[in-house]
Amino acid sequence: MTAKTFFGFEELLAKELRDLGAERVKIGNRVVSFYGDLGFMYKANLCLRTALKILKPIGDKRIRNDKDLYNFVKSIDWEQYMDARDTFAIYATVHSTVFKHSQFVSLKAKDAIVDKFREDKGERPDVDTQYPDLTINIHIQEDMCTISLDSSGGSLHHRGYRTATNIAPINEVLAAGILLHSGWRGQSNFMDPMCGSGTLAIEAAMIACNIPANLNRKEFAFEKWLDWDMDLFEKIEEVSLKKVRDFNYKIYASDKAPSAVRKAKENIINANLSDFITVKEDNFFESIKQTEGPLHMVFNPPYGERLQQLNIEEFYGQIGDALKQGYPGTNAWFITSNLEGLKFVGLRPSRKIKVFNGKLEGRLVKYEMYEGSKKAKFNKKEEE
Numbered sequence: 001m002t003a004k005t006f007f008g009f010e011e012l013l014a015k016e017l018r019d020l021g022a023e024r025v026k027i028g029n030r031v032v033s034f035y036g037d038l039g040f041m042y043k044a045n046l047c048l049r050t051a052l053k054i055l056k057p058i059g060d061k062r063i064r065n066d067k068d069l070y071n072f073v074k075s076i077d078w079e080q081y082m083d084a085r086d087t088f089a090i091y092a093t094v095h096s097t098v099f100k101h102s103q104f105v106s107l108k109a110k111d112a113i114v115d116k117f118r119e120d121k122g123e124r125p126d127v128d129t130q131y132p133d134l135t136i137n138i139h140i141q142e143d144m145c146t147i148s149l150d151s152s153g154g155s156l157h158h159r160g161y162r163t164a165t166n167i168a169p170i171n172e173v174l175a176a177g178i179l180l181h182s183g184w185r186g187q188s189n190f191m192d193p194m195c196g197s198g199t200l201a202i203e204a205a206m207i208a209c210n211i212p213a214n215l216n217r218k219e220f221a222f223e224k225w226l227d228w229d230m231d232l233f234e235k236i237e238e239v240s241l242k243k244v245r246d247f248n249y250k251i252y253a254s255d256k257a258p259s260a261v262r263k264a265k266e267n268i269i270n271a272n273l274s275d276f277i278t279v280k281e282d283n284f285f286e287s288i289k290q291t292e293g294p295l296h297m298v299f300n301p302p303y304g305e306r307l308q309q310l311n312i313e314e315f316y317g318q319i320g321d322a323l324k325q326g327y328p329g330t331n332a333w334f335i336t337s338n339l340e341g342l343k344f345v346g347l348r349p350s351r352k353i354k355v356f357n358g359k360l361e362g363r364l365v366k367y368e369m370y371e372g373s374k375k376a377k378f379n380k381k382e383e384e
Contacts, residue, residue: 001041002148003032003051008355009177013050020047041151042233045220047240049176049203049213052155055137055148063145065098066108072145073112073138081149081226084121087128088113091150092138099140109138109147133224153221160216161202161271169196170300170335174357175203176213178364179298181353182333184208186247188294191330193284193322195253198264198277200298205276208247212240216271247276250291254282285318288326297332303360313344320346323369330369337362 005013010027017025020043022034036044044054058081061072082088090113092105099105113136114124135150157173179200184190186208192200206213214220215237222228253268255261261281268277289295301319302310316338323332324347336342337360342349351366 001034001036001044001151002055002057003034003044003048004053004055005030005032005050006052006174006177006356008181008353009050009173012177012180013048016048016050017044020044038227038229039232039236041222042220043236043240045152045156045222046214046237047212048156049207050173050180052157052173053137053150053152054156056151057146057148060144060146062143063098063140064143066104069099069105069108069145070112073109073147074116076147078113078116079120082125082134083226084117084123084125086125086133087131088125088134088136089127089129089132090136090138092140094140096140096142098143105138105140109136135221149221149225151220151222151225153219156214156217158217159214159271160218162197162199162267163270170199170357172199172203172213174355175199175300176207178300178333178335178355179204179207181355181364182296182298182331182366184296184298186245186249188296189249189291190251191295191297192251192253192299193255193282193287193297194299194301195255195264195279196260196300198253198267198279200300201251201253201264201277201279202268202271202273204298205247205251205273206271208249208251209276210243210245212237215241251277252290253277253279254284254287256281256283285322287322289328289330293329295327295330297327297330299334301334301336303337303357303362312338312341316341316344317346320344323347323367327369329371332367332369333364335362335364339363 003013007030010032013032014025014027017032017034022036024035026033041054059076063069063072090106090109092102094102094105110127117124135153137148137150139146157171159172184204184207190204195201253264258281261279264279268274335355337357347367349365350368353364355362355364
């Protein structure tokens with residue numbers, strides 16, 4: 001099978017797969033391939049935090065032209081996967097000098113499937129791009145064509161808990177990947193001081209408690225497959241829930257916008273995580289650390305159009321000042337696509353990780369705020 005992800009999350013996804021028990025895990029560009037049985041496919045969709053889709057390849061072949069494509073698609077035994085009364089949708093991804101348009105590839109493949117059913121059964125399945133019984137993925141890399149079944153359906157970032165969204169909410173898979181990159185596993189108190197609709201706080205709680213990422217999701221595409229095994233899925237869900245663990249710290253989320261706080265609270269209730277996350281209206285730039293001991297902070301400052309309304313130099317300077325003055329003993333991470341803005345933070349990041357927020361290239365940066373001065377910290381270490 002193949003799990004799709006964002007750029008820079010491949011290693012995280014490979015680790016997740018190995019931890020779940022996948023075999024022969026191999027990292028590619030924005031994809032990780034692996035081997036597993038039907039039950040593992042269910043488990044991957046339910047539990048993976050950094051996967052966007054789980055595809056099950058059913059054939060690959062070298063093709064030179066559209067006739068080769070048509071014949072290859074037609075040669076597959078589609079009756080294994082659907083019957084003439086079912087609906088289907090085809091999505092193509094094309095990186096080829098021969099095939100220029102993904103839409104053309106989708107149409108050619110559709111013709112091949114329809115013609116095969118007409119010839120064999122005298123009737124044909126219909127296309128339904130909204131709610132298909134079977135979603136087919138075609139990937140062409142130069143002359144290599146791979147046909148897969150999409151076991152997920154809608155992207156796996158649709159977790160099912162987010163009904164209320166703020167302006168430009170962060171993608172749930174992106175949020176989970178950022179948290180895992182930051183080393184978050186539930187080892188201390190956590191804070192998101194610019195929480196928006198609450199996504200980072202919710203994903204942080206799910207990681208801390210080891211709650212399956214897609215537990216709240218309404219449905220997966222494989223539930224419409226001919227080999228759908230509800231008993232097996234329920235058993236896997238039950239076993240996964242037994243691995244949920246206690247979390248003995250607190251997650252704090254805040255935002256200066258009352259509307260964001262309302263939306264975050266609603267989403268946290270949807271995710272059944274109110275016991276773990278405290279939300280309040282607060283301006284980060286006027287706040288101080290409220291807890292003893294280490295604090296893990298991850299946030300997503302405004303960007304794009306929202307940032308244009310602000311003074312970039314002043315805004316990023318205020319982030320640096322707030323961290324310096326109010327948050328000793330904090331590992332602070334944030335994502336930004338404004339690389340110019342980072343110059344004004346006034347702190348030296350201890351780590352920078354290249355990520356993409358949609359099509360925007362960005363950086364995930366870490367600032368280590370020590371208890372007392374950095375010099376005193378190192379002197380203490382030397383004495384020990």
